[in-house]
Amino acid sequence: xxxxxxxxxTGFVGCSSAVDEAATSDLGNHFEQxxxxxxxxxxGSGNELEVGSDLALPNNWPQAIPTPGGSLIAISVIDERxxxxxxxxxxxxxxxxxxxxxxxDSTFVVExxxxxxxxxxxxxxxxxxxxDVTISATLGQQADDPGEITLLVNPSS
Numbered sequence: 001x002x003x004x005x006x007x008x009x010t011g012f013v014g015c016s017s018a019v020d021e022a023a024t025s026d027l028g029n030h031f032e033q034x035x036x037x038x039x040x041x042x043x044g045s046g047n048e049l050e051v052g053s054d055l056a057l058p059n060n061w062p063q064a065i066p067t068p069g070g071s072l073i074a075i076s077v078i079d080e081r082x083x084x085x086x087x088x089x090x091x092x093x094x095x096x097x098x099x100x101x102x103x104x105d106s107t108f109v110v111e112x113x114x115x116x117x118x119x120x121x122x123x124x125x126x127x128x129x130x131x132d133v134t135i136s137a138t139l140g141q142q143a144d145d146p147g148e149i150t151l152l153v154n155p156s157s
Contacts (some may be wrong), residue, residue, distance in 0.1 A: 001035075012065045052073065055072040057072060057085075060079075062131065064081060065153055067085070068143050070146075070147045072087050074086040081130070083151075084150065085151050087150075093139060094122055101124060109128060110124055112124050113125050116136075118133055121137065132156040133152065133153050134151070135151055136149070136151070
């Protein structure tokens with residue numbers, strides 16, 4: 001499960017740079033534009049991925065899950081308990097991640113996931129309120145590119 005989270009997160013973050021291209025992750029999930037004039041990508045099973053800049057958080061985002069500051073650049077809400085979203089973070093993305101982690105209330109246990117972290121990506125897990133949230137902060141590809149914070153929200157088991 002842990003490795004698939006990183007692959008999914010990495011594949012999702014990689015999708016955020018090209019709105020007009022079909023996006024594919026290494027897990028076999030294929031998102032393609034159903035209508036070339038809209039910003040939504042569809043996987044054929046009714047799940048939509050919206051990619052762009054300064055997107056609005058949809059009403060069906062899991063309400064118990066806080067969101068970081070920055071510009072929302074990709075969002076997919078599968079249902080009221082499963083979602084993934086990415087925000088850009090200006091400045092030190094790892095500092096922005098630490099500040100964001102403080103927004104999880106005491107009903108969540110927040111811990112670093114050291115086995116998933118590297119020099120360019122730092123991953124935390126937050127479990128509580130029936131959710132298992134993976135929070136990854138990734139450096140930009142170039143020194144002047146903004147970093148990204150991605151939340152992968154799943155129901156806890």
